[in-house]
Amino acid sequence: MKNTKDLILANTFVLLLKKGYDSVSISDIAAKIGISRGLIYKYFDDKSELVFESCKKFFLEEFLTDIGEISLEQCIEQFIKNLKRVIKMLSEIAGEKIDVLKYNLLYAEVLMRDSRLKNSAREWSLFLKKNVLNRARKNGEIKNISDVFIQNVFLDILGRVSCLHETLPENCINSIISDIRTFYKLIRA
Structure with missing residues (x-):
């Protein structure tokens, strides 16, 4: 992973795939990565923003490269x-x-x-x-x-x-x- 933010986005996306939209919490994400909840909030205001940014990255942005x-x-x-x-x-x-x-x-x-x-x-x-x-x-x-x-x-x-x-x-x-x-x-x- 390039940086902490990318690590958070990727692991959030994987948890969304495994557990579903409603079942993933900020605590789940922090535990999976081994970081504090506060570090997640350094990059994202709330779960909604984190989920949006993660999904945007892995549903859209990753596919727009080099076209x-x-x-x-x-x-x-x-x-x-x-x-x-x-x-x-x-x-x-x-x-x-x-x-x-x-x-x-x-x-x-x-x-x-x-x-x-x-x-x-x-x-x-x-x-x-x-x-x-x-x-x-x-x-x-x-x-x-x-x-x-x-x-x-x-x-x-x-x-x-x-x-x-x-x-x-x-x-x-x-x-x-x-x-x-x-x-x-x-x-x-």
Whole structure:
């Protein structure tokens, strides 16, 4: 971990995945990391801010790295690389494989509870549309298909729970990655 704040955010997120939104307390987080509650409050005003910042980091910010002026295909591959990195990092912190179903369910729950995360997710989606989809269409990379349809299918693939039948978390991730790449092939010009 880069610093204490990152350590707090990552461990908070892992506890949210393991215990659920309502069952995690500041004391749980402090105990997991081996720090005082006061140190957590040095960085975050309250549990709500901590949960928001943690979820924003591991649902959005970790996936926005290195997507400057790249093609949609390159963006997808960068997203996949970031997904694998994030899941590996969180699994190492948790001491076990991260359950993608729990990850997606937590995302849905936090979106419903915290309008700040919902607004951040909306901004992220608009950024991708403006900077990646529009460029892909302009450069002839993809067919002339509705941006909303493309965004919705990608989000459906990423957020789905259809991999419930998979027994190993990495099989679910591999299934999602395969479906993202297959969908890209379908919309490619």
